Amino acid sequence: MSDSGYTLIYEPNTASKTSVSEFKNLLEKGKDDVKVDTMKKILITMLNGDPLPDLLMHIIRFVMPSKNKELKKLLYHYWEVCPKLDSNGKMRQEMILVCNAIQRDLQHPNEYIRGNTLRYLTKLKEAELLETLVPNVRQCLEHRHAYVRKNAVFALYSIYKVSDHLCPDCDELIYKFLIDESDSVCKRNAFVCLGDLNRDAALQFIQDNILMIESLDPLLQLAFIEFIKKDSIKFTQLKSQYAQLITELIENSSSNVVIYEAANTLTVLTSNPKSILLAGNKFVELATKEADNNVKIITLERINDLHKQYPGILHDLSLEILRVLSSQDLDVKKKALDVTLQFMTTRNVEDVVKLLKKELQSTALSNDDKNSEYRQLLINSIHQLAIKFSEVAANVIDLLLDSIGDLNSSAAYEVVIFVKEVVEKFPDLRQPILKRLISALPFVKSGKVFRGALWIIGEYNLEEQIIQESWKYIRSSIGEVPIVLSELKSKEPKEENGEHETEHKKKGPTVLPDGTYATETALTTETTTTEKDDDKPPIRKQILAGDFYLGAVLSSTLVKLILRLQKLEITPKILNALKAEALLIMVSILRLGESNLVSKKIDEDSADRILSYIKILNDEEDKIEIETSFLEDTKEAFKTQINAAESKKQEEITNELHKNAEQIDDSIQFRQLDNDNTTSKNIDDLNITSNEKKEDLSSRLNKIIQLTGFSDPIYAEAFVKVHQYDIVLDVLLVNQTTDTLRNLSVEFATLGDLKLVDKPTTANVGPHGFYKVQTTIKVTSADTGVIFGNIVYDGHHSDESTIVILNDVHVDIMDYIKPATCSENQFRKMWNEFEWENKITIKSPIQSLKIYLEELMKGTNMNCLTPGAIIGEECQFLSANLYSRSTFGEDALANLCIEKQTDGPIIGHVRIRSKGQGLALSLGDRVASISRKAKKPALLKV
Template sequence: MSSALERQCSLLINSNAGSGEVAELRTGLESSDVEAKLTALKRVIHLQLTGEPLPGMLMTVIRYVLPHENTHLRKMGLYFLEIVDARGDDGAMRPEMILVCNMVRNELVHANEFSRGCSLRFVCKLNDMELLEPLVPAVRQNLEHRHSFVRRNAVLAVSAIFTKFEALIPDAPELVAEFLAAETDVACQRNAFAMLCAADVDRAVAYLHEHLSAIAGWGDTLQLAALELIRRVCRMAPLEKGKYIQVIFALLSSSSAAVVYEAANTLISMSGAPTAVRAAAQAYCSLLASQSDNNVKLILLDRVSDLQTAHTPVLTEMVMDILRALSSPNADIRRKTLSLAMSLLTRRNVDEVVGVLKKELLRHAASSGPTALAASSELRGLLLRALHTAAVRFPDAAPAAVSIIGDFLSDEHGEVAVDAAAFAREIAHTREDLRPEILRSILDALLSLGNATVVRGALWILGEYAESPADLKASFQTVLQAVGRLPLAVADDDTDPETADGEADAGDTGVAEAEKPKKVSRRPTVLADGTYASQTMESETASAAASKAVAARGASGGAGGKGQPGPPLRMLLVNGEYFVAAAVCAALTKLALRLSAFEAAPATLRNKVRAEAMLVCASILRYGRDASALAPIDNGAAERITACILSLTGTVTGDTAETGDTEELWLDAPRAAYDAVVREKRRKEAAAAKAEALKEAVPAEEVIGFGLLRSGRRVAGTGVDEADLGEDADLSRARDGGGKGGKGGPGGFELGRVVQLTGMSDPVYAEAHVAVHEYDIMLDILVMNVSNETLTNLTVELATMGDLRLCERPQAHTLAAGARVNVRANIKVSSTETGIIFGNVVYDVAGAAAASGCVILNDVHMDVMDYMRPAEVHDAAFRSMWAEFEWENKVAVSTALTSLSALLNFIIESTNMRCLTLRGSEDEAGYLAANLYARSVFGEDALVNVSVDRGGDGRLAGFIRIRSKTQGIALSLGDKITLRQSQAQMAAASTGGGGGGGGRGASGQSASVLAAAAM
């Protein structure tokens, strides 16, 4: 294996070519069959690339391949000559290369144009002056060949020779300038012009000025070379910009998309005037509409986004052109287009943008077929959120945006309907003048809503913002109609006429406005006193029927089975959606209490409304506790419905309640709580916008750090080099993380990341400092010879487990007794997995024959938290990922503390996540339900849901559920929580006095002691 090959190659593949195979290859090269020669030559090239020694093969190729008449075979022979070593082990030119040089010269004057072109390309690859010198006359001669293929390659050969060995062809610029003046082929002109730009800029500029008026008629490749030269000239001489502005404006109308793109880039780099920026942005938008490649569109959108930072007023005029990219089927392009358009919204263009968004929404809503609906569902969600943003930022555009909400509340795709409901709720809260229209849209759509989340949002809006008598009446009747005929029951496929008749009579005593089903079957029966009772004797059959009904409705999404085509809301109630049932009862309670506030309302009407609301609440509660129900009601929903009944009757805890307190609890508190949610959302958006604006801003007093002149260590939180702090560097480093377990500044040395690799009694002591830089892990290993012998060939051998890859092997060292050396290793990380680095230290003892040793190193476990970053995500996207991700790790929580906020802080700190749920009322509410989110540096998502409540004895109990797309993240986060709880438990035991009855210190009080079991 030659040393030159080792210097040039980074990957060597062992082919194990024996002497027999070499003989077969030589026989194949000597064969008269062209295919056999080609096959053998390809194998020879492969072996040569892998470093196999092939003695005598060069002469065989020269004799039997290079003189052959087949042009393709001769071309493959030139490929072999490119990789073969032209010099021997002594550094002298091999004698065979004289024959090669003669053969190449013959090829350069060959009658076949293809042979000449291939030989000229081969000349470009030669790096030996002795080989190139006799070929220069033939190369110059090819500049005058009649065929353009030969001339263009001859220009490349002249450029390569002049670049490597200028003395061989010193007049190359003059020669190429004369060639360029007389040349008519576009490809030859481009190669010659590029050679002048690299070798003699003055001649290239002179040629450009001479043909400045004709640039618009040049070929696209030559125009691109001219634009590159213009950028270079303008960087070196800024005063020359005025000469080329008109040329660049002319190139913006070129038929080549590449020329238009480069001309726009050149124009922006030369001038920041509004006219130039407007022309460049218009060119980008034209390309955005005409190009079909998704990658090209993403690049163009990035360029427009870059323009936005300094030229926002100019780009606001082109929002409509940018929105034309919404026609692309690619989700990334749509998302980036809408994000860019929303950042360019102003009062002048908001009406046009809202009109385009509405048109796109209606167009995609008319898509037919499940495939088309699924493809456009994400776009509909993006468009709805964009309309939501426009309506919130510009209240004048809200009426136009609100008019489309009702069309999407019943959208088949759940996320779109949820976005529409959130949009309606926020606009109804902030715009009192638009509430009637929103209420009308919800009332029209309520009977067709089948999504539980959307139904809850719609009911909340009706209960909060239906305030006029007409709205109260319409809302109350619509909710009763959606609930359907009472009592609730599981439907059977076979209907008993007598039961149906009996229930028809019973239903007439209930809600008069309820729609009567055509064919129903009920389990409860009516007793003599008019009350309802369950047929317990048929409970087993009812359970079987319930099971079949669940299976049937599971496939249809709650649309009702055979014999009961009731409203979707009723199907949700029958199927056991008691969260929706509590929302129904709460909405009816609010409507009844709000009606009671009208003094002009007759007492009989108020009592009737309250009675009907209580009847619905009682029916839902009775159904949930019935054995024939598809699912039993949970305690939370039962308590909520019971509170509704007590509030309607005027009692809360058995005593008479104050009317004002009840109305405040039901009518004012929910709206105030939602107002706090909206304010918090606005605060987060403002903070995010401010952070984004300050991201690129650099303070005027910021210290400029030169990497070659500075130490590279910065003090944490200051952004200042230690070299600038002088004597205070050690003090600042100690204060900001230099202590044990502390964290130093970015790129600084952290003692908490030092890992001991060997024991104190080993002949070699080693410890490593582990530094994580997103995609890289840097190991700085200190190796010390603690023996009395000199150790030679001391090598640190490392290996990895997981998605870690060692880039290079540490080299061998010789250590005298007591000497030390720092060994550095670079490890690449490809995913967020808990990896392990292990290995050993091997060495030889000097002066002792066959004496060697090996020390096993401790494992280095990489922490998954090094790659997790807190991030924000939309609620709909969080729910979508939660349903999509298949890996879940469930951790049971049990703690002696009673502070829910402290528990949540502990989980956030342990998982390095961001809380997406509004905080501040955990301890008062007595329960905690929070969503946490983080994203790794590799773009992987991690979701955490915390569900904890406080029991009667004050102890907290619940679960922490972790979901991710990969198993490693879910398990690693669960293990991290388990490890942290163990550390917190030890800290609490050491500071709290030990036993369970002992006191707890401050640190023990803030640390949550979890009993976690990863599943």
């Protein structure tokens, strides 16, 4: 049996070693503090492979008699690793003196010295030494202090494990100790040992205490649970009895830790629906009672796992889980909502929706960031429920549209997206929802929300009455047209009404005869401006503020409404009047965009769109094609998008179900025929897959980097191993000279968000010798990093040294960037918030747009968020959004816009946005390198 070391100590310099004679001198003549330092050096040397057998007697003579507590601790470390056998394999004579010292410490009046000595005995594996110490350990079982007794139990158990003949009645002794003991820690230790030594005695003790199990100390209750876990694997016939015992523990224990462990164990012991429901209830109680947010998330995750394993049993817990929403932490609330949505059925959906509606109403009073994010979570949850269960959709929409004016723009836009999906999926609800939407629009404050609402009005208005109501609202929300003329008129002072009335009613600044503005107080100006803005109709206000995209969407809606009325064959007189009004509104928006009344001129895209709509209204020739494209094609595109998202979601649910389901053609395992118990599941590792992928050793060769040249006196190469938050460099050094390289050290430095954790040790390398060093570098962000350094060793003279410069090691950021997904709304929100943008111009010889996109996704580890239906293979243009996330939680967004020229390269640009500069620049470099990839020339001639 080889000697075992129990302590790991870092050695800063292996080249400078102290001789045995120096150690002896220091131990003989030094004071206690010098002896402490010397003992530390001795332990370091021994743990690094040099046993120093000649020092044993000196340590016995000069260190053992000391009463210094630190020195005594180091001495026990030394007894663990010192060589106890001579060259013939027999016990060294000096160990008799050590045994005597240990015996004295086992009888020491100080209980902590006794306890520390007993702890050492658990690490001693030599039966000859332990034999003389057994009586003293047995006496310690009866010591007055609990610290001694609890360590004595483990010491006795360890002695029995080394050689059972040293203490043949160990299990009886511990059983008697367990019955007589009053201290909870001692009882726990004793039961843990007894469970391993004598299963029948442990079962007997549980049976004796079964009536008062709820009054036992939680530590002992946990020990019972641990024993039951292990025993139920070997003796499955006892599972039902164990399940009853665990159930009693769950129902009566006052300790949350015991309840959690017991509930976990119960779910493995039995699949009885009643027991699973009890465990689920206890997990919910813990999630609501415990103050620690981590505990809440862990227990909620456990409930989710139980639901996947036993679908349908925990459905009644949905309202109980939502009690967790009283927590202040947003992550806990999100987890609770995610878990609850998995439990929804037609029986409980209405109750859950009522509760979510109350929560939404309670958050309307506050507009801070946390509350607005929580509102979005609630709206998203209600959205999912309404899409899944049509019976609650109408009721929910009324609430959301009522509160649309109180929500911020992001949450209000979520409501509009929700309404879009509902009117598409449930045709019966379209007309009442449209009426409700029109009545809610006057309270909307965001142009983005107006755009979504106008699209819904244009696409799903099928009845003449509702079309007329929509037209009335649009007309009133634009105000007087032409807009330019009415705005100029409102700014002119109304002198005809008298001087007094002008003072109170005129709006805008006062202009003096010389063309300058009259002086006004800040209060007056602010009030006047606010009043003026508040008086303007909502859509007009948005367009005056420069939102001409809304103007283009409004024009599109007007065209759709007129085309719809044409289909309904209303009287030509009314239709022509509405056409004229629509043309006046569109021309008015165009003129406003070119006037000086707006700070930002109309963009070319919006102007072109509005002009095309004006032409369409005047075009009578292509009537059928126009009607098809406006009234059917856009709706079909949206329907396809919804179906694609739904099928993707259904695919995820199916995959999840297959993961947790047992296949009908799986092989049946018979426990009775399984000698090795390989079919038994380890309860602690239920969620850990046993078949982990082994690393392909040949792939490691790709990660070896040459650090020096072949002609250098020392050759170095490094294997770079990337972990989640650090990089390990394994460096191999080869001495290519015939001399010994003394005090050789490798020095590394870093550039970027990298931090050197440890410094490689110094060593002497013999002629043509090999030496391996390892260093760890901490990574804090997915930024481009560089590791550089050199090798230094002493020359022939003491005052000179040789330096070999190493090649740079560039950290590949792709090891830290993983593809991720997010919703369109989240993508847009992050795109607006992130301040760092890197725009890369593309000119690539790759022949296909789709191939280029695939190359880009592969090279940058980004995921394409644009649905596949939008990316056409035959089209010469491609636009897509991409998203990835680093292991450090950094988000990276990219927008790709490219065009395939006829018989030419792909041109365009990629815009990358991130919160920090480093990630945007690093990904930009990767994109640039992908664009530079040229098609390999064909081999024409050899």
